[in-house]
Amino acid sequence: MFYMPPYQSKPKGGLKMKVMLDAGHYGKHNKGVVSGYYESVQMWKLHKFLKSALEGYGIKVDITRKTLEEDMHVELRGRAAQGYDLFLSLHSNSYDSSNPDPEADAPYMCVLQDLSWTSIDDISKGLGHKLGETIQNTIGTKQKYKIYQRKADKDRDNNGIMDDEFYGVLKGCRIVGVPGLILEHSFHSNERACKWLLNDNNLKTLAEAEARTIAEYFGIIKLPEKVSKKFKVTALALTIRKGAGANNGVAGYLVKGQIVDVCEISDGWGRLADGRGWIGLSATEEVKEAKPIAIPFVQKKVKVTASVLNIRKGVGISYSKTGVLRKDEVVAIVEEKDNWGKLSDGRGWIGLAYTEVFKQETKPAEQPPVQKKVKVTASALNVRKGAGSSHEVVGWLKKGDIVTIIDEKDGWGRLIDGRGWIGLKYTKEVK
Numbered sequence: 001m002f003y004m005p006p007y008q009s010k011p012k013g014g015l016k017m018k019v020m021l022d023a024g025h026y027g028k029h030n031k032g033v034v035s036g037y038y039e040s041v042q043m044w045k046l047h048k049f050l051k052s053a054l055e056g057y058g059i060k061v062d063i064t065r066k067t068l069e070e071d072m073h074v075e076l077r078g079r080a081a082q083g084y085d086l087f088l089s090l091h092s093n094s095y096d097s098s099n100p101d102p103e104a105d106a107p108y109m110c111v112l113q114d115l116s117w118t119s120i121d122d123i124s125k126g127l128g129h130k131l132g133e134t135i136q137n138t139i140g141t142k143q144k145y146k147i148y149q150r151k152a153d154k155d156r157d158n159n160g161i162m163d164d165e166f167y168g169v170l171k172g173c174r175i176v177g178v179p180g181l182i183l184e185h186s187f188h189s190n191e192r193a194c195k196w197l198l199n200d201n202n203l204k205t206l207a208e209a210e211a212r213t214i215a216e217y218f219g220i221i222k223l224p225e226k227v228s229k230k231f232k233v234t235a236l237a238l239t240i241r242k243g244a245g246a247n248n249g250v251a252g253y254l255v256k257g258q259i260v261d262v263c264e265i266s267d268g269w270g271r272l273a274d275g276r277g278w279i280g281l282s283a284t285e286e287v288k289e290a291k292p293i294a295i296p297f298v299q300k301k302v303k304v305t306a307s308v309l310n311i312r313k314g315v316g317i318s319y320s321k322t323g324v325l326r327k328d329e330v331v332a333i334v335e336e337k338d339n340w341g342k343l344s345d346g347r348g349w350i351g352l353a354y355t356e357v358f359k360q361e362t363k364p365a366e367q368p369p370v371q372k373k374v375k376v377t378a379s380a381l382n383v384r385k386g387a388g389s390s391h392e393v394v395g396w397l398k399k400g401d402i403v404t405i406i407d408e409k410d411g412w413g414r415l416i417d418g419r420g421w422i423g424l425k426y427t428k429e430v431k
C-alpha cells in the first residue's frame, strides 16, 4: 500500500508539507580524515542549506536543535517530528575501526523497517532510493548508494515482535508515525569524499539537489521565480489569464508589439507586474536592455619588441590573423592566457613573448611654478625672448623696477607679464 499524503494531490494552495530536519551531532564531533572536518559542523551547515532550499518549494521546515552546541537525546529528535510529514537526520559516515576501508564512499540511506500496519516505511524506503541516487550522483561517489535497515537486538517496545529500530532517531519518528530516514552522506573516512564535504558550496549544491528530489517525490512544484523582466508580445493577440495556465479565466488581452513587465515566472507563464494576471511566455520574447559597453580593465601595457607582430583571433598561431603591430607600439592587455595577451581594443590576441612590459615613464612631480618678486639692481636690464643672452632683446627694465618671475632656468627668470626673460644676476629678490 502506498500512502498518498494530502499535499501530493494538492500541490498548489493545498496543505503545506512540513519537514523536520536533524543535524546528526552537536559541538565538534567526529573528525574526518581531512583536517578541519567535523561531521557535526558540516552536517549542521548542510541541514541549514537544506532548510532554505526546501523553503524555496513552499515547504515548512523546522530543525530539532536551536544551536550547534545544543545536544538532544536521539529518540527525542525523532519524536520532535510529531505532526510533520517527514523526518531527516543528516550525517556523514565513518568506517568501522575494526574493519577499516578508507575507500568506502557509498551513501547509506538508513530507512525504517518494513511495517505492515502503516505506509510510513514505504515512504522512508521510496524516498531513500531517490535521495541515495541524488547524493551518489551529486558527490560523485565511486560506490553505489545502499539502503540499510537495522533492527534493534531487543524488543524495545515490548510488543513481543522483534522489529524495532536500532537507531534512536528512527525509533522516535516511528513512534510518532512519521516517515523518517538517516542520510549518511558518504564517508568522512574517505579522503576524497571528506574533502568534497568540507566545501560549503558543495554542501549548497547537495542541499538543492536533495530539496529538488524531495519536492519531486511528493509532487510539489517549485514556487514561482521572482524576476524583473520585460517581454514583448510576438503573437497577434495574447490572452491574460487569472492564473498561470491556459485553463484559468480570461483577465484581458495584449496585442502584438506590446511590452510588459513580468515579476514572476512559473512553468513558462509570467505574472504581469501591473497585477492584471498571467501570460504564456511562449508567445513573447524577452526584451533585453542594451548593456552599457564596459570599458575593459587594463591590466598592463606591453611594448612590441619584434619588428612585426601578428594579431590573431584567438590564443595560438593556428588562429587567423586580424592585424599587425609594429616594433615599439605600446598596447594594453586585458587578459592573459598561455603567454598570449588579449588587446584591450578587441582586435585580438598577441604572443607576449615578442613584447616587453611597458613601464610608464615616471614624470617627476610637476614643480609648482616659481613665484617670486625681484628688484632690478642694474641701471638698465634687457628683457630677452628666451633664457640666455643670445636671445633677441624684446624690451628693458630700469633700476629699481620690481617684477614678478614665474619660471627660472640657468639663472634667467621669466616675467609673469609674458614679455620675456631677464638675467637674474642683475636683480635682487624682494621678500
Ligand SMILES: [Zn+2]
Residues within 6 Å of the ligand: 024, 025, 039, 090, 091, 092
Ligand atoms: Zn553521524
